[in-house]
Amino acid sequence: MSSPAELVLDRRGGHVVARLSGEVDMSNASYVREQLLASMPNDALVLVLDISGCRYLDSAAIEVLFDASRRLARRRQELRLVMPPNSPLRRVIELTEVHTAAPVYESLDAALTE
Amino acid sequence: MLGRRAHRKGEELRVRASQQAAVADLARRALEGMELDRLLEAVAAAAARELRVEHTAVLELTGDRKGMLARAGVGLPNGVLGSVLPVQPADGSWPSPLQDDLDAASTKAVPIHVRGGHFGWLEAFSREPREFTPDDGEFLRGLAGVMGAAVERTHHDDVVIDSEAQFRELADTTPALMWMTDAEGDVTFVNDGWLRFTAGKPDLQIGGSFGDSAHPEDRDELLRCWNEASRRREEFRFEYRLRHAASGGYRWVLELGTPRYSGGEFVGYVGTATDIHERREMEEALRESEASFRELADTAPAMMWTTGTDGLVTFVNEGWLRFTGTTFQEEMGASWALGVHPDDVELVLSSWDDALAERRPWEGEYRLHHHSGDYRWVDDRGVPRYVSGHFVGYVGTAIDIHERKTMESRLFEVYQREHRIAETLQRSLLPERLPPIEGLELAARYLPGARGATIGGDWYDVLERPDGRVALVVGDVVGHGLRAAASMGQLRNAFRAYGMVEASPAEVVARINRLVMSGVEQVMATVLYLVLDRETGEVSFSAAGHPPPLVLAPGGPYFLEGGRSVPVGAADPAVFRESTAILPPGSSLVLYTDGLVERRDTPLDERLEQLAAAARAAADDISGLCEDILSSVLGDAEPGDDVALLAVRPLPATDAHMSLTLPAEPGSLAQLRRRLSRFLHATGASEVQQYEIALTICEAAGNAIEHAYGPGDATYEVEVRFDGGELTASVRDTGSWREKRGEHRGRGLRIIEDLMDEVAVEHDEGGTLIRMRRRIREDRAA
Numbered sequence: 001m002s003s004p005a006e007l008v009l010d011r012r013g014g015h016v017v018a019r020l021s022g023e024v025d026m027s028n029a030s031y032v033r034e035q036l037l038a039s040m041p042n043d044a045l046v047l048v049l050d051i052s053g054c055r056y057l058d059s060a061a062i063e064v065l066f067d068a069s070r071r072l073a074r075r076r077q078e079l080r081l082v083m084p085p086n087s088p089l090r091r092v093i094e095l096t097e098v099h100t101a102a103p104v105y106e107s108l109d110a111a112l113t114e
Numbered sequence: 115m116l117g118r119r120a121h122r123k124g125e126e127l128r129v130r131a132s133q134q135a136a137v138a139d140l141a142r143r144a145l146e147g148m149e150l151d152r153l154l155e156a157v158a159a160a161a162a163r164e165l166r167v168e169h170t171a172v173l174e175l176t177g178d179r180k181g182m183l184a185r186a187g188v189g190l191p192n193g194v195l196g197s198v199l200p201v202q203p204a205d206g207s208w209p210s211p212l213q214d215d216l217d218a219a220s221t222k223a224v225p226i227h228v229r230g231g232h233f234g235w236l237e238a239f240s241r242e243p244r245e246f247t248p249d250d251g252e253f254l255r256g257l258a259g260v261m262g263a264a265v266e267r268t269h270h271d272d273v274v275i276d277s278e279a280q281f282r283e284l285a286d287t288t289p290a291l292m293w294m295t296d297a298e299g300d301v302t303f304v305n306d307g308w309l310r311f312t313a314g315k316p317d318l319q320i321g322g323s324f325g326d327s328a329h330p331e332d333r334d335e336l337l338r339c340w341n342e343a344s345r346r347r348e349e350f351r352f353e354y355r356l357r358h359a360a361s362g363g364y365r366w367v368l369e370l371g372t373p374r375y376s377g378g379e380f381v382g383y384v385g386t387a388t389d390i391h392e393r394r395e396m397e398e399a400l401r402e403s404e405a406s407f408r409e410l411a412d413t414a415p416a417m418m419w420t421t422g423t424d425g426l427v428t429f430v431n432e433g434w435l436r437f438t439g440t441t442f443q444e445e446m447g448a449s450w451a452l453g454v455h456p457d458d459v460e461l462v463l464s465s466w467d468d469a470l471a472e473r474r475p476w477e478g479e480y481r482l483h484h485h486s487g488d489y490r491w492v493d494d495r496g497v498p499r500y501v502s503g504h505f506v507g508y509v510g511t512a513i514d515i516h517e518r519k520t521m522e523s524r525l526f527e528v529y530q531r532e533h534r535i536a537e538t539l540q541r542s543l544l545p546e547r548l549p550p551i552e553g554l555e556l557a558a559r560y561l562p563g564a565r566g567a568t569i570g571g572d573w574y575d576v577l578e579r580p581d582g583r584v585a586l587v588v589g590d591v592v593g594h595g596l597r598a599a600a601s602m603g604q605l606r607n608a609f610r611a612y613g614m615v616e617a618s619p620a621e622v623v624a625r626i627n628r629l630v631m632s633g634v635e636q637v638m639a640t641v642l643y644l645v646l647d648r649e650t651g652e653v654s655f656s657a658a659g660h661p662p663p664l665v666l667a668p669g670g671p672y673f674l675e676g677g678r679s680v681p682v683g684a685a686d687p688a689v690f691r692e693s694t695a696i697l698p699p700g701s702s703l704v705l706y707t708d709g710l711v712e713r714r715d716t717p718l719d720e721r722l723e724q725l726a727a728a729a730r731a732a733a734d735d736i737s738g739l740c741e742d743i744l745s746s747v748l749g750d751a752e753p754g755d756d757v758a759l760l761a762v763r764p765l766p767a768t769d770a771h772m773s774l775t776l777p778a779e780p781g782s783l784a785q786l787r788r789r790l791s792r793f794l795h796a797t798g799a800s801e802v803q804q805y806e807i808a809l810t811i812c813e814a815a816g817n818a819i820e821h822a823y824g825p826g827d828a829t830y831e832v833e834v835r836f837d838g839g840e841l842t843a844s845v846r847d848t849g850s851w852r853e854k855r856g857e858h859r860g861r862g863l864r865i866i867e868d869l870m871d872e873v874a875v876e877h878d879e880g881g882t883l884i885r886m887r888r889r890i891r892e893d894r895a896a
Contacts, residue, residue, distance in 0.1 A: 004580045004784075022580075023787070026816050027780035056787065056805065059813055059862035088805040095868050096861055 021053030313359030329355035439485025455481035571598030818847030
């Protein structure tokens, strides 16, 4: 069995909204990263990654968040995360200090209106 | 879709769907009667296209099994097509003689089977080295199945054409009177014999009722008897007076009609009328005068005989002797039985003895030795004779019914063959065995209907959805025969495709309905589509014109009502509903088609009750459950209609211990998570705890995967225990430990340490062992 994940992309002005759902682990993390980076055209300013639909992220997936943030920053682009407050992933996201790489918002609206 | 794995998974599904569509398309073309050579070419092309290989070949074993004829192929060298290649080795197994010619690095071959043997091989050759997946093999076997069925069908078509031509020829040369009707009972064919007899004109006879030529006194009774038999589609048998042109009067005939089927559908009757005028006259005469009997008997063309009170023959007439070519003396006593075919003699004599003992009228159909040296079928019957109230023996007449019997057995053979082909197709379209699904016991049965060529379009299927739930489907395409079986194959694939992408059962069924209604061919089917969550026992289902699924709960059986709607293909637009329910722990779920519960003589409610009672009394194991339900609901009789039965039982994940060994590759993590998910769910851990524990164990497993350097088949072991509210887990690998390689692995270790109450790492020469402990429930201190 392999891990199923799905990425749905949506352009809203200067923002690209990427909704990630399913499970991301070391078997598909690097592919997720490639797709995320490829989803950002040069004229976009912010990549909003909504992980509300994710059931599972492991350390490889978290590494993708750090790496994507670094690479986007070099292109003067910003990564924002959306994770609802009741997400089971919350403690792990906090523990690994993901907020130091990308600000975490509680809703998509909040991430877009910032 | 994304994630390399996810992407690959999506790609696999897409490839599989495309392959299945190709098989279904070719099956349809085969059934539409595509010429065999063109079909084989189409198969070779489809195999090359779907597998993306440079060469394919369809090889047919020659009659002597010493060569293989290249019948079709893609990318074969000049001169290969149509030539005979050597078989290597002699038993016809792999490798192909083409492998070297084509300079192929990888090859895959599957046998093409036909009934009773091996037709040949379907082969695919790739110039680049590649591994053919199990799906590729399945695809090629599907194509081989289509070709096998098409080859059989070709033979079958020959037989049908042959038999139709033979029928007409035989019908017009036989002295018997023959006719056919359509399903409505209107005459569509009468033979020359009939026209000669009645001096009717074909235009007048055809389209009319054959009662038109009957004696006015017999007509009403004839039609009543005919209507009764044809309503029940039973054999029709009646004696009446038929207009006789040559004499200007009427003659007694025995009319026999047999229902005809084509493609499993009732299409009318085929029948014969036999002139029994002498027999009838004889019987009349006998009643009038014993004395004039023998004189009359010897001038009559019919075969006649009498016996004494002991049943021994005392007289046979000239007609009998002309038939048998024996002498009068040779037929006396019990020796007439020597002329009866060895296969028939036992039955004939025992029925004769029984009739004689009770002085009942007797009748038998058997093969009697003819003077030509062959056996011919006769219909022989005798009635007891009385003189002044005293039994004096039997008098009997026999008539030659050979043509009719031959016709019957030929028609029977044709039905049998069609039935078998439909069944072969049906079985090739059903999953040979159900895929093993984690956490679910599964069993399925398919029983073909027994009556004639009444193979239907019943199917069952099981698939694991990407969200971890399991979709179950049973369906029944309305109609019978080859076309229904082919439609079934297409619907089955459509359900697989929509079942993967649509979560809602009603939406899946609605989409299929839209698909069916937009198609050219009219297809209607009843379907029960159900999605099961193994962890929670929650089911949601939609029953489109289909009987309700049965739940066999520990407290007793009941039916899942609701989610009802019209069959698929019945209306557009149509509303499809779904219902949800929770299966009590330890329940089994039984899905079935209506062949199991439908019977003309019993109301459906009663049959459902019977099914529930059978389930209650059935064996506990899932396979035994299927067997017991079938045997107690259907009894010993084969079902009239075909039956599909699917039973599943979510396995309780109540063990306090799980242990498994997995291959050291990233793809194993998803499998590990699924197992952990069931285990953790059963411990009562919260959603957050479930995620965090699964994550830490998988992080440790991720470590093991990175360490496990080895020759390909390295593994790691995971063991988890739950005891007294506390969970302990260990992950062991066989690699050498490396400290914090890169930031990400370091993060993984930090996750393990922070989320577990206690973590210990041990190394030795054998590998690394990570032990972890976490309390799940505070209320149950150890």
